[in-house]
Amino acid sequence: KQEVTQIPAALSVPEGENLVLNCSFTDSAIYNLQWFRQDPGKGLTSLLLIQSSQREQTSGRLNASLDKSSGRSTLYIAASQPGDSATYLCAASNDYKLSFGAGTTVTVRA
Amino acid sequence: GAGVSQTPSNKVTEKGKYVELRCDPISGHTALYWYRQSLGQGPEFLIYFQGTGAADDSGLPNDRFFAVRPEGSVSTLKIQRTERGDSAMYLCASSLSAGIRANVLTFGAGSRLTVL
Numbered sequence: 001k002q003e004v005t006q007i008p009a010a011l012s013v014p015e016g017e018n019l020v021l022n023c024s025f026t027d028s029a030i031y032n033l034q035w036f037r038q039d040p041g042k043g044l045t046s047l048l049l050i051q052s053s054q055r056e057q058t059s060g061r062l063n064a065s066l067d068k069s070s071g072r073s074t075l076y077i078a079a080s081q082p083g084d085s086a087t088y089l090c091a092a093s094n095d096y097k098l099s100f101g102a103g104t105t106v107t108v109r110a
Numbered sequence: 111g112a113g114v115s116q117t118p119s120n121k122v123t124e125k126g127k128y129v130e131l132r133c134d135p136i137s138g139h140t141a142l143y144w145y146r147q148s149l150g151q152g153p154e155f156l157i158y159f160q161g162t163g164a165a166d167d168s169g170l171p172n173d174r175f176f177a178v179r180p181e182g183s184v185s186t187l188k189i190q191r192t193e194r195g196d197s198a199m200y201l202c203a204s205s206l207s208a209g210i211r212a213n214v215l216t217f218g219a220g221s222r223l224t225v226l
Contacts (some may be wrong), residue, residue, distance in 0.1 A: 004152070022194075034214075043201055044153070044217040089152055096141065096166070098215065100152030 002027045003093050005102035014109050019077040021104045023090035026071060031093040033066050033073045038087045038103065047088075048075070080108045112136075114218035116202050122224045123192055131187040131221045133203030142185050143215065144177055147199040159185060192225045199223075 003026040013019060023033070032051045036044040048057045050066040050073065057064050061078040073090055087105045091098040117140040129159075130196055134197055135142050141160055145153035155169040162182045170176070179185040199222050203215040 031169050036217075040212045041199075041222065043114075043219040046214055046216070049214055084116075091152075096143075097155050098143075098145075098153075100154070102150065 002030075002092055002094055002099035004090060004099050004101040006088075006090060006104050008104060009102065009106045010107075012107040012109060013080055015080060015082060017080055017108075019075075019080050019106060019108075021075040021077075021088050021090075021106070023073040023075070023101055024071050025073075025092040025099070027092070028068050028071050029094065030068065031095060033064075034091045034093065035062075035064050035073075035075050036089045036091065036100070038089060040087075041074070044089065057090065077106075080106075082108045082110045084108050114202055114204050114216050116163070116200075116218035116221050118221055119219060120222045120224075122226065124226050125192060125194060125225075127192050127225075129187075129189045129192055129223060131200050131202075131223070133185045133187070133204075133218060135183065135202070136216055137183075139204035139206055139216075141205045141207055142179060143203045143205075144185070144187050145150030145201040145203065147201060147220075149198075153201055156187075161216070192223075194225050197223055197225045 005024045034049045035047045044077045050057045063076045066073045087103040088101045091100045112184045117132045129216045144156040147153040159169045174190045177187045199220045201220045
């Protein structure tokens with residue numbers, strides 16, 4: 001069974017600082033690794049998807065890396081803004097099923 | 111529609127009652143998924159449909175939970191004899207297909223269920 005862990009559980013930074021969010025998974029036979037954003041009481045918004053053959057993906061201020069052999073992914077958010085405050089979830093995909101971590105709750109202080 | 115639509119957005123019910131949660135996926139998406147998210151946790155897989163049939167229902171916690179997708183579009187998650195432990199956010203997602211490496215799921219806003 002795929003186990004996904006996210007560290008830290010919560011993070012508070014001043015505006016402008018870069019964010020580094022970590023995700024680890026136990027089964028390296030994944031199809032892809034996805035990062036999602038969740039605002040309080042809301043659904044999930046897909047941020048980035050990294051296929052198993054890729055090392056990283058970038059979208060604007062977001063960059064996600066994937067190291068399948070060590071079972072790790074990292075999400076970098078550059079120059080954080082108060083609007084980046086949310087919970088960030090990573091999910092490892094084995095075929096059609098996603099296994100999620102518990103998330104990292106980020107607060108960006110103005 | 112433009113996105114995945116879930117109704118109701120909030121449902122409060124009493125222990126022992128029957129509840130239905132509806133999901134309307136993106137038009138043309140053949141794969142549909144239900145996940146359950148308890149407070150402070152990540153979503154957990156419940157069931158996956160490919161077309162009209164449930165291809166994998168291994169995540170349903172017990173036989174009080176059942177889901178249908180009779181015409182391959184809208185899906186309903188049904189919970190009988192609700193218990194307080196069923197309180198959670200129920201998330202629906204859809205995708206063009208499933209089991210492919212570039213499969214991006216689009217999630218709905220969720221249905222928050224509270225069992226008193």
